Structure formats: structure tokens, C-alpha cells
Amino acid sequence: MPGSPSALDTDQALCLDGVTKIYRSAGGDVTALGGVTLALREGTFTAVMGPSGSGKSTLLQCAAGLDAPTSGRILVGGVEMSGASEAELTKFRRGRIGFVFQHFNLLPTLSVLQNTTLPLRLAGKRIDRRQAVEMLTRVGLGSRLDHLPSQLSGGQQQRVAIARALVTRPRLVFADEPTGALDTRSAREVLGLLQEAVRIDGRTLVMVTHDPVAASYADQVLFLADGVLVGRLANPTAAGVAERMTLLAAGVAHRATAAGRA
Numbered sequence: 001m002p003g004s005p006s007a008l009d010t011d012q013a014l015c016l017d018g019v020t021k022i023y024r025s026a027g028g029d030v031t032a033l034g035g036v037t038l039a040l041r042e043g044t045f046t047a048v049m050g051p052s053g054s055g056k057s058t059l060l061q062c063a064a065g066l067d068a069p070t071s072g073r074i075l076v077g078g079v080e081m082s083g084a085s086e087a088e089l090t091k092f093r094r095g096r097i098g099f100v101f102q103h104f105n106l107l108p109t110l111s112v113l114q115n116t117t118l119p120l121r122l123a124g125k126r127i128d129r130r131q132a133v134e135m136l137t138r139v140g141l142g143s144r145l146d147h148l149p150s151q152l153s154g155g156q157q158q159r160v161a162i163a164r165a166l167v168t169r170p171r172l173v174f175a176d177e178p179t180g181a182l183d184t185r186s187a188r189e190v191l192g193l194l195q196e197a198v199r200i201d202g203r204t205l206v207m208v209t210h211d212p213v214a215a216s217y218a219d220q221v222l223f224l225a226d227g228v229l230v231g232r233l234a235n236p237t238a239a240g241v242a243e244r245m246t247l248l249a250a251g252v253a254h255r256a257t258a259a260g261r262a
């Protein structure tokens, strides 16, 4: 199975063991994840790619404890998240996990500094202003502390979101299409900052993306199709990733046509 050793090492930064997710509705069940097993080492950067509907967001939501898997185990730093209560999960997430979203998700009425310290406030931790300012300086926004999100460009807003994700010093950071709403230059800056969080601070980063260039910043790319891991590419290049994605899309289209005929 891609991304996993033969004997699954559940002490890794993130471990998924036979994770399934089935969405049940009156219109029928949808298997979004069909048994995903993987283990990610501390201090690594993994991109998750796959055709639309392949289960990328579901994988991220389950791995981050934002949604519960239907079956299987999820462990963060050896601690099992599956089966925990909503309150336990929230506490766990606030202490150990950072998030970066496609549309930044900053609170419009809070300043850059207030947005950045919000996770500390929510976790009931001491607000270390110096630490937050340091983080904002690192992402190039040390002089914009009192600005509102609406006074910043998209790239700057995403850099605030990165400072916010890192301010609690989380073990794991999840990024869902973090460059999807950005121009090429801002995207490069954001990817550089995410990479720095891995290389310099030793965070473990999992990023969902559609963009082969973004994926090439990662140490490895995991490919999903129809809810299962179907491949892994280490030390990816944008061209190599694009080629795999083309093959994957062709395979998915072929299976869909064959299923239509059956």
C-alpha cells in the first residue's frame, strides 16, 4: 500500500489504518474512502492528489478529526483519535493540529494580530504577543499587525492564515488547496512558507492540491482514485506529477465508461 510500511508503524506523526468513509443518504450510499492505510513520518511534507471526487477532502477531514470515519483507525503521534468524543477531538485538534484553507477563513472584524492569536485564545492558552508577532514577521506581515483582512491581498491573507496555523506549534498541519485562490507569485510564496514550516520547524504537513507545481514542493505525492490510494511519487517534479494525473484521469474515465456499459 502506498505510503505505508508493511507493518504499520502507528507511532508516526499521522497514521491511517484501513480508514473508510461512507456517506449515507436516501439517494444511496457513497463510499468516499474505501480503506486507506498510510503512515507519515514526522517532519515530512505530503501532497494528496487525485481526480475530482476521489476523496481528497474527505481524507483530510477524517485525518484532521473534523469528520469521523465510518471504520478504521486514525492516530496522531501514536494517539488514537477515532472513537473520541466531539469535545475530546476539539481539544486534541486545538493543541496539535493547524489548518490552512483555500479561502483563508480569516475573521473579517479581527485584525491580523487578533486573527493570528485566535487559536491560542480558543485553546485557553496564554496569548504570547511576541510569539505571534514573530510568526507574522516571518511571513512578511510584521508591519501589518493592526490591518483588517479586507485591507490585505489574497496572498497576504493566506500568509496570515499560515501564521495562525503555526502559532500553536502544532505537530500536524493540514492545508486544503492553500494556493487555489492565489496568483502564481503569491502561491509560490505560500508554498515556500509551508515548506519552511516542515524543513525548519519539523512540522508534518499534508496538503490537498490540484496543482502539479504545488505538489512538487512536497517530499512525496499520494494519489487517490475512487477513494483508494493508487500510487506514490517521491521527490516529485511538476512534470512527473502532471503525467501521473493524466494517466489517473484517463483510468477513472475508462472505469466510469465501463461501469456505464455494465
Ligand SMILES: Nc1ncnc2c1ncn2[C@@H]1O[C@H](COP(=O)(O)OP(=O)(O)OP(=O)(O)O)[C@@H](O)[C@H]1O
Binding pocket: 023, 024, 025, 030, 031, 032, 050, 051, 052, 053, 054, 055, 056, 057, 058, 059
Ligand atoms: N457530505 C457528503 N454527503 C454525501 N456525499 C459526499 C459528501 N461529501 C463528499 N461526498 C462524496 O464523496 C466523494 C468524495 O468527495 P471529496 O469531496 O472527498 O472528493 P475530492 O477528491 O476532494 O473532490 P474535489 O477535488 O472535487 O474537491 C464524492 O463522490 C462526493 O460526492
